[in-house]
Amino acid sequence: MTTPKPLGYWLKHLDTLIETRFGRTLADHGLTRRHWQVLNTIAAAPTSQEDLDRALAPFQQDVRAEVDDLIAKGWAARDGDLVTTTELGRAGFDEVAARIHTERRRIIDGIPDEEYLRTVETLRRMAANLE
Template sequence: MDPAQRPIGWWVKHLDALLEDVVDTAVAGEGLTRRHWQVLHSLAEAPADEAALASSLADFDGRVPAIAADLYGRGWVDRTTGALTLTAEGRTAHERLERAIGRVRRHVADGLSRQEYERTVLVLRRMAENIERALGRES
């Protein structure tokens, strides 16, 4: 099929699979996956209890408890306060990985203006909202 004729669903799935691969590759040297990065980055933004973290990342998959346990085992996450928080080692790992992920993000947006990127995100968000509304799952 001519790529210009492929529907948006094909492109969304294809892009997601490529993002999975490129982020997995970027963090593989640390023995991590894209899901590890998502958990680590979420905790770098703010501590969270495991249930809240799992809920915020539920659209990705249900492996948050296992990933949080792995990060805890690496000494990157502390659980003593009831909330998951990054340790000093975890913050250092996040900073190191953030540089790699920054390179990935720059490659993804290569050739796009900031406005094109922002518009694309806006359009995809609106499409998702339209479908959620049609399914009665308004967020």
């Protein structure tokens, strides 16, 4: 019997697989996973740059370049201190969101909702133990 790989291995492996899969899914739109995270955040509500940086800090400390890319693409705009989606950005978001939803469903395929929720809660508690 072989020893199972530790938690850290599976966390890194899964993150790499998600990054790769989402990267392929988003590449058709000239987006990265960070662009998607910014777009997903501002699609929910206009958000300040400071709040975007804070919300996405676990992934990347500063997402100004991604915001600037979305603005150059016409998918986002600055409205005072807030970053918001444009009409074009909303349409792009809706299209990309459907593809991301399909990928997320693929990730959890065959895992009952209660098992998924238990796993997420367990990971949250492990993080809290280290914080």
